[in-house]
Amino acid sequence: MEQEQLIKDYVDANLQEAIEFLEKLGKIPAPSHHEEKRAEFCKKWFVEQGAEKVWIDEAKNVICAVDCDKHEDIVVFMAHTDVVFPDIEELPMRREGKKLYAPGIGDDTANLVNLMMAAKYFLSNLIPMKKGVLFVANSCEEGLGNLDGCKEIFNKFGNRITEFYSFDGYMSQCTSIPVGSYRYRISAKADGGHSYLDFGNENAIYTISSLIQALYEVEVPTEEKTTYNVGFIEGGTTVNSIPQEASILYEYRSPSQKCLSEMEEKFNKIISDLRNSGKNINTEILGIRPGKGKMNEELFKSWTESNISVIKKYYDGSIDLQPYSTDGNIPLSKGIFANTIGTIAGGEAHKREEWVDLDSLSAGMSIALDLMLKYAK
Numbered sequence: 001m002e003q004e005q006l007i008k009d010y011v012d013a014n015l016q017e018a019i020e021f022l023e024k025l026g027k028i029p030a031p032s033h034h035e036e037k038r039a040e041f042c043k044k045w046f047v048e049q050g051a052e053k054v055w056i057d058e059a060k061n062v063i064c065a066v067d068c069d070k071h072e073d074i075v076v077f078m079a080h081t082d083v084v085f086p087d088i089e090e091l092p093m094r095r096e097g098k099k100l101y102a103p104g105i106g107d108d109t110a111n112l113v114n115l116m117m118a119a120k121y122f123l124s125n126l127i128p129m130k131k132g133v134l135f136v137a138n139s140c141e142e143g144l145g146n147l148d149g150c151k152e153i154f155n156k157f158g159n160r161i162t163e164f165y166s167f168d169g170y171m172s173q174c175t176s177i178p179v180g181s182y183r184y185r186i187s188a189k190a191d192g193g194h195s196y197l198d199f200g201n202e203n204a205i206y207t208i209s210s211l212i213q214a215l216y217e218v219e220v221p222t223e224e225k226t227t228y229n230v231g232f233i234e235g236g237t238t239v240n241s242i243p244q245e246a247s248i249l250y251e252y253r254s255p256s257q258k259c260l261s262e263m264e265e266k267f268n269k270i271i272s273d274l275r276n277s278g279k280n281i282n283t284e285i286l287g288i289r290p291g292k293g294k295m296n297e298e299l300f301k302s303w304t305e306s307n308i309s310v311i312k313k314y315y316d317g318s319i320d321l322q323p324y325s326t327d328g329n330i331p332l333s334k335g336i337f338a339n340t341i342g343t344i345a346g347g348e349a350h351k352r353e354e355w356v357d358l359d360s361l362s363a364g365m366s367i368a369l370d371l372m373l374k375y376a377k
Contacts, residue, residue: 008366018365022105022361032144033082039060042116043056049123067129072160076133076163077119078136081137092352102354111364115167119135121369128377133375136153138150158334164339165371167342167364172342173322173342174304174342175340177255178333179255180253180260181251182264184284186282187246187247189280190202195240195241199242207279211274212233218270221254224258231249234247234248252267257290257333290329293332294335299337311367313370314363314367314370315363326340343364
């Protein structure tokens, strides 16, 4: 049977199951670092499909391994369980025609369903693979989850992983360029006091303002687009008090790890200079998402183009190749070929009104299965 017909028959036969699966999974709360309920649900589902080697690791990743004991090289197919919302009770859901609404239903629940339903084909049919395969429902992709789930996969299997796919975003997206970021909370402390009686005492807001000015005078690297931002500031108590404390949230971003490292050096020098001048400055790293490392760019481009050709079999729109910050940052920073590929249609991502077009699951599941079949013997 030709592969295209095999995929169509499988998807047609399993589409209703995929929709019902999405309706169940999409109600389970999963804030970053608190994905336990979804993890247990996904593990149980894998076992029910016949998975012999499936477990939940210390980072709350659900890992289903296929043929990894037969091959040294491993390919990873991943989609994340966490959502951006803090709910710990069942997430609200409603269906209107072919649209399913729920917080996090598209980012990334529907992509995860497409991954797992495609993986079911291999578990049900015991397909031998050219490489070991990890099907991963990973934790901590969103926000200050800091890609911790993906990082743990590479801590455990990193020297064996040769290719990496993350299913995330909309069907138009194929991300091969990561946006790395370093995020900090920076605080200043001072003696403070009464605005009149203690006039002249050190002012924490003045110190933090001087820091902001220095940060905004930094010349950014020009090798790749590099940005910075102070996005939050707080401090002080009343208008007649000299502030004792003030703090900011600051980040810089770039697709290039080299540029990020240059920004880190400049940042550290600014902080060091302030401390050497007697200022009480404390820095806390809130999150690091690495940028792209060195790799064979010609081969990587060819590999990405082959994945785009698969997407185009099932999606006739233009392909979005813009840089994004995803789980793919981790392998790309290590020089490992990685694409983050969307498998759904929908809208209002990161809003409680997010929705998914249920008709898009057919094409999305087809994309996921087609990509996986490249590794079947």
